[in-house]
Amino acid sequence: xxxxxxxxxxxxxxxxxxxxxxxxxxxxxxxxxxxxxxxxxxxxxxxxxxxxxxxxxxxxxxxxxxxxxxxxxxxxxxxxxxxxxxxxxxxxxxxxxxxxxxxxxxxxxxxxxxxxxxxxxxxxxxxxxxxxxxxxxxxxxxxxxxxxxxxxxxxxxxxxxxxxxxxxxxxxxxxxxxxxxxxxxxxxxxxxxxxxxxxxxxxxxxxxxxxxxxxxxxxxxxxxxxxxxxxxxxxxxxxxxxxxxxxxxxxxxxxxxxxxxxxxxxxxxxxxxxxxxxxxxxxxxxxxxxxxxxxxxxxxxxxxxxxxxxxxxxxxxxxxxxxxxxxxxxxxxxxxxxxxx
Amino acid sequence: xxxxxxxxxxxxxxxxxxxxxxxxxxxxxxxxxxxxxxxxxxxxxxxxxxxxxxxxxxxxxxxxxxxxxxxxxxxxxxxxxxxxxxxxxxxxxxxxxxxxxxxxxxxxxxxxxxxxxxxxxxxxxxxxxxxxxxxxxxxxxxxxxxxxxxxxxxxxxxxxxxxxxxxxxxxxxxxxxxxxxxxxxxxxxxxxxxxxxxxxxxxxxxxxxxxxxxxxxxxxxxxxxxxxxxxxxxxxxxxxxxxxxxxxxxxxxxxxxxxxxxxxxxxxxxxxxxxxxxxxxxxxxxxxxxxxxxxxxxxxxxxxxxxxxxxxxxxxx
Numbered sequence: 210x211x212x213x214x215x216x217x218x219x220x221x222x223x224x225x226x227x228x229x230x231x232x233x234x235x236x237x238x239x240x241x242x243x244x245x246x247x248x249x250x251x252x253x254x255x256x257x258x259x260x261x262x263x264x265x266x267x268x269x270x271x272x273x274x275x276x277x278x279x280x281x282x283x284x285x286x287x288x289x290x291x292x293x294x295x296x297x298x299x300x301x302x303x304x305x306x307x308x309x310x311x312x313x314x315x316x317x318x319x320x321x322x323x324x325x326x327x328x329x330x331x332x333x334x335x336x337x338x339x340x341x342x343x344x345x346x347x348x349x350x351x352x353x354x355x356x357x358x359x360x361x362x363x364x365x366x367x368x369x370x371x372x373x374x375x376x377x378x379x380x381x382x383x384x385x386x387x388x389x390x391x392x393x394x395x396x397x398x399x400x401x402x403x404x405x406x407x408x409x410x411x412x413x414x415x416x417x418x419x420x421x422x423x424x425x426x427x428x429x430x431x432x433x434x435x436x437x438x439x440x441x442x443x444x445x446x447x448x449x450x451x452x453x454x455x456x457x458x459x460x461x462x463x464x465x466x467x468x469x470x471x472x473x474x475x476x477x478x479x480x481x482x483x484x485x486x487x488x489x490x491x492x493x494x495x496x497x498x499x500x501x502x503x504x505x506x507x508x509x510x511x512x513x514x515x516x517x518x519x520x521x522x523x524x525x526x527x528x529x530x531x532x533x534x535x536x537x538x539x540x541x542x543x544x545x546x547x548x549x550x
Numbered sequence: 551x552x553x554x555x556x557x558x559x560x561x562x563x564x565x566x567x568x569x570x571x572x573x574x575x576x577x578x579x580x581x582x583x584x585x586x587x588x589x590x591x592x593x594x595x596x597x598x599x600x601x602x603x604x605x606x607x608x609x610x611x612x613x614x615x616x617x618x619x620x621x622x623x624x625x626x627x628x629x630x631x632x633x634x635x636x637x638x639x640x641x642x643x644x645x646x647x648x649x650x651x652x653x654x655x656x657x658x659x660x661x662x663x664x665x666x667x668x669x670x671x672x673x674x675x676x677x678x679x680x681x682x683x684x685x686x687x688x689x690x691x692x693x694x695x696x697x698x699x700x701x702x703x704x705x706x707x708x709x710x711x712x713x714x715x716x717x718x719x720x721x722x723x724x725x726x727x728x729x730x731x732x733x734x735x736x737x738x739x740x741x742x743x744x745x746x747x748x749x750x751x752x753x754x755x756x757x758x759x760x761x762x763x764x765x766x767x768x769x770x771x772x773x774x775x776x777x778x779x780x781x782x783x784x785x786x787x788x789x790x791x792x793x794x795x796x797x798x799x800x801x802x803x804x805x806x807x808x809x810x811x812x813x814x815x816x817x818x819x820x821x822x823x824x825x826x827x828x829x830x831x832x833x834x835x836x837x838x839x840x841x842x843x844x845x846x847x848x849x850x851x852x853x854x855x856x857x858x859x860x861x862x863x864x865x866x867x
Binding site: 292294341345346347348350351352354355356357358359360361362363365366474477478481487488522523524525526527528529530532533536537540 | 619665669670671672674675676678679680681682683684685686687689690693694794797800804810811840842843844845846847848849850851852853856857860861
């Protein structure tokens with residue numbers, strides 16, 4: 210059958226098969242993303258070979274580190290069918306907290322205590338969001354939209370509109386240090402990805418997250434606790450936002466009241482482009498990791514293609530376009546495939 | 551608590567009464583703290599800030615009644631503003647530039663509507679994407695710089711007509727039209743039907759897709775109108791225009807009693823919600839002269855109002 214069609218397939222059939230191939234690529238999101246990344250790398254490095262410089266690749270990975278850490282958390286939230294758009298403001302708040310506690314200009318607490326405090330505060334705020342979603346039964350988009358605004362206000366008020374510098378060496382180490390030639394932030398990000406993958410694939414909790422997202426009613430019937438699971442994913446996201454804050458502040462050594470602004474959008478873009486279904490229950494961690502790499506690379510590409518300083522102004526437009534592209538491709542792929550998957 | 555809610559319900563409990571009560575309390579407290587705030591002169595001056603939000607809240611109410619949401623309105627305002635500013639700068643006559651801006655804004659809304667109704671993507675994710683995309687295009691096209699000054703023939707729309715700001719007239723007409731549409735026409739009732747049970751509405755032969763498409767397009771068109779009014783009043787076309795407006799508008803609509811789950815809400819409630827948000831914001835800014843505090847207040851109000859709504863109406867669940 211297949212040999213027949215290869216022998217004398219009319220052009221229309223060949224075109225059809227080409228379209229089918231594209232759709233297969235679209236459906237298995239990871240291959241599509243890999244292809245896009247490869248295309249980007251090849252195009253940019255032809256124009257400016259510096260792009261493939263080891264230092265630049267390391268730069269890209271280091272920029273991706275805090276993003277991928279938060280994306281791991283938000284991915285779990287989206288898998289349960291909820292959403293969290295407050296991570297950017299939470300990052301700002303936690304950065305302000307870290308700055309006030311650890312900076313030599315302010316309280317100058319022992320850095321280890323300050324770091325622990327920031328991680329706990331992140332988890333606590335995440336848990337509050339989770340409580341309002343589960344016990345309060347307020348839609349997560351409303352809770353996190355409110356948080357997005359309110360937390361930014363708190364951050365600006367507590368910092369009084371100034372930047373804070375002079376962080377102790379231990380905090381800087383998280384962003385700039387190296388262990389055996391491996392940058393610490395990349396190591397931490399890799400650890401978080403592995404931990405999240407472990408939770409998703411190898412623990413009952415992971416299976417329950419998928420179950421809850423794909424059919425909330427059925428999972429309630431078989432006795433899964435929706436509240437506990439959702440509380441966990443929101444608290445985990447808050448905690449990971451704390452981790453990402455540590456990496457980012459360690460890297461910059463400077464905290465501005467606007468820290469983390471727009472981060473929520475970048476992260477949601479990565480999660481959606483990475484192939485996680487926004488209605489929950491479907492998605493792969495490797496897709497999200499690849500999407501983070503692609504989106505972070507896009508930012509560097511804008512500078513490498515020498516499009517001038519104005520080019521970065523288009524960044525948000527590109528992010529939005531990527532989300533739209535991803536959802537439209539999803540739609541086409543699922544329609545072509547018949548009903549559902 | 552439960553007894554209280556039951557009593558409130560039997561006593562003809564309406565969200566509107568609570569809103570009016572809250573408004574009276576707020577004005578009372580504000581008057582006690584600073585009497586100059588409640589003078590007619592101060593209120594008239596401050597009312598400049600309300601009309602844009604109020605106009606945006608009308609289509610938002612209808613969209614939320616269908617169980618949808620439009621996060622992109624603020625960015626659409628920016629897109630239309632920049633379209634207007636740049637095209638006028640390129641030598642297009644003022645009326646042409648204004649029409650172009652309205653056209654672009656409507657197209658932006660129509661894109662949302664198309665993706666929501668035809669491609670069946672969740673409105674949340676569609677408008678989150680266009681929130682980024684429209685603002686990004688506005689920033690990219692204008693290179694982040696505002697266009698100013700604008701021609702006098704245009705900025706006069708920022709003034710008053712018969713003693714009342716032009717924007718207020720626009721709002722009044724639109725509010726009456728929207729209220730009549732929602733309450734008195736079959737298509738308006740269908741909006742509620744879609745929010746209650748979209749599948750049921752579809753099976754009853756209601757043109758769900760067309761209604762959704764038109765509502766999101768209307769949201770875009772009115773964002774264009776607001777963009778022109780903003781530009782006229784501030785005499786500048788800035789890519790920052792409308793930043794964060796979606797939050798104020800959604801908060802006002804939700805406080806006004808429109809259910810975020812769809813199927814319930816009305817224009818009167820939204821008007822009261824807008825008034826409440828407006829007075830709160832302006833008083834915080836007036837008394838503590840702090841915009842950051844306002845972020846906290848509005849963000850908390852949004853969550854608190856849905857929470858209160860949830861606890862009072864669905865106490866049984």
